[in-house]
Amino acid sequence: MSEENVKVVDARGSFCPGPLMELISNMKQIEVGDVLExxxxxxxxxxxxxxxxNKVGHEMVGSEEKDGVWHIRVRKTK
Amino acid sequence: MTDRISIMCVSGMHERIQMAAMTxxxxxxxxxxxxxxxxxxxxxxxxxxxxxxxxxxxxxGELMAGKNVPPFKQLFEQxxxxxxxxxxxxxxxxxxxxxxxxxxxxxxxxPLGLTRFLSDAGGGQxxxx
Numbered sequence: 001m002s003e004e005n006v007k008v009v010d011a012r013g014s015f016c017p018g019p020l021m022e023l024i025s026n027m028k029q030i031e032v033g034d035v036l037e038x039x040x041x042x043x044x045x046x047x048x049x050x051x052x053x054n055k056v057g058h059e060m061v062g063s064e065e066k067d068g069v070w071h072i073r074v075r076k077t078k
Numbered sequence: 079m080t081d082r083i084s085i086m087c088v089s090g091m092h093e094r095i096q097m098a099a100m101t102x103x104x105x106x107x108x109x110x111x112x113x114x115x116x117x118x119x120x121x122x123x124x125x126x127x128x129x130x131x132x133x134x135x136x137x138x139g140e141l142m143a144g145k146n147v148p149p150f151k152q153l154f155e156q157x158x159x160x161x162x163x164x165x166x167x168x169x170x171x172x173x174x175x176x177x178x179x180x181x182x183x184x185x186x187x188x189p190l191g192l193t194r195f196l197s198d199a200g201g202g203q204x205x206x207x
Contacts, residue, residue, distance in 0.1 A: 017104045018148040020104065051108075055108050
């Protein structure tokens with residue numbers, strides 16, 4: 001299996017809607033098929049990001065919490 | 079059909095301008111057609127050379143000042159750049175302030191009259207902050 005091209009966006013410490021806006025801003029700079037991993041301490045991101053991803057048609061890869069930081073992975077599909 | 083939300087931002091209080099900017103940013107990047115109309119006490123904060131920050135209305139404003147909350151101007155700019163939102167200055171408020179289009183922050187799309195704003199809003203929602 002080939003290794004995914006993953007770009008990490010560190011939005012820890014930023015409040016809503018900062019992490020989502022950081023994610024969207026960076027999505028414009030990556031290639032289709034690449035994955036962004038958003039690091040966020042804003043609990044709202046866990047619901048807001050999947051909702052946005054679903055609305056605009058990208059793909060949620062997954063999300064998990066590690067030591068109070070949410071790692072939310074999104075694949076660019078278009 | 080694209081949802082349209084027209085935002086009237088008339089308060090000069092930090093929390094209200096912040097909430098208007100948050101709504102504009104999140105709505106526009108979610109595919110909504112967002113139009114922001116800055117008037118009354120909100121407009122002076124979008125005039126070049128007026129660097130004063132809007133006062134806090136209450137506890138939340140004071141708390142936000144000490145945290146990493148995105149500045150409202152940055153959110154309005156992101157609403158435009160990432161979501162295609164439009165931000166207009168109320169032409170009546172500009173007349174009262176005695177400012178011209180050249181005096182407005184570069185981010186603004188120019189002056190707009192209330193009649194046109196309401197006409198463009200059509201049957202969509204109008205939110206007032």
